[in-house]
Amino acid sequence: MKKPIPRAQARENPDPSERIKPVPMVLLLAIAGLFTWAVVYIATADLSAKPSWGDQRTLADLAKPAGQKADGAALFTANCVACHQATGMGVPGVFPPLAGSEWVNGDPKVAVQILLHGINGKLTVKGGAYQGQMPNFGGKFSDEELAAVLSHVRKEWGNTGAPVEAALVKEQREKTKDRATPWNGDTELEKLKHG
Numbered sequence: 623m624k625k626p627i628p629r630a631q632a633r634e635n636p637d638p639s640e641r642i643k644p645v646p647m648v649l650l651l652a653i654a655g656l657f658t659w660a661v662v663y664i665a666t667a668d669l670s671a672k673p674s675w676g677d678q679r680t681l682a683d684l685a686k687p688a689g690q691k692a693d694g695a696a697l698f699t700a701n702c703v704a705c706h707q708a709t710g711m712g713v714p715g716v717f718p719p720l721a722g723s724e725w726v727n728g729d730p731k732v733a734v735q736i737l738l739h740g741i742n743g744k745l746t747v748k749g750g751a752y753q754g755q756m757p758n759f760g761g762k763f764s765d766e767e768l769a770a771v772l773s774h775v776r777k778e779w780g781n782t783g784a785p786v787e788a789a790l791v792k793e794q795r796e797k798t799k800d801r802a803t804p805w806n807g808d809t810e811l812e813k814l815k816h817g
């Protein structure tokens with residue numbers, strides 16, 4: 623006697639079989655069109671064009687030719703953001719804010735000196751006490767660069783300080799050229815304000 627087909631097997635659909643179906647004509651035309659477009663595109667493209675970045679600046683722009691003004695915003699990003707943050711708000715209790723800071727917006731001579739020699743010791747900023755180490759940038763920045771980064775900081779985040787000229791940096795650098803230690807926080811910087 624023939625064995626009945628198990629129910630599970632009876633439920634199965636027959637295996638699918640592959641049929642021949644030609645590639646639609648429209649698709650072939652689209653491929654041919656794309657190919658033609660690609661050939662024409664390459665043939666007519668200006669291959670010697672400068673590769674530009676997303677913001678349209680080229681490497682040559684970033685290298686900045688001699689004589690062009692230092693870019694304060696770029697200098698800030700590269701040298702200050704790690705501590706004072708892109709928002710200029712610093713890190714509470716650790717890195718003081720530059721936004722709304724009396725040191726940033728105040729006497730430009732003092733601000734220049736802060737950057738030239740750095741700070742350690744207790745410093746009061748916007749009523750908060752800080753006891754950290756601000757590195758010095760005197761050896762790293764030219765007069766123009768120091769002026770540019772300070773001018774940038776003095777106009778960002780609602781700050782109201784006037785731009786700082788390279789001539790002022792030059793003068794201040796000369797004045798304290800024998801100094802090799804950072805300013806001792808409030809104690810020395812307050813005196814600088816009046817000196």
Ligand code: HEC
Binds near residue numbers: 698701742743807
């Ligand atoms: C390694 C971290 C660090 C870096 C980098 C740094 N700073 Fe500072 N900065 C500090 C600290 C810490 C203080 C506070 C010093 C203290 O407590 O005695 C300070 C204080 C200051 C002050 C005076 C207080 C205030 O908040 O206004 C200014 C102005 C300043 N920095 C500007 C800058 C600028 C501009 C740069 C970049 C060129 C920079 N700093 C880079 C850590 C840093």
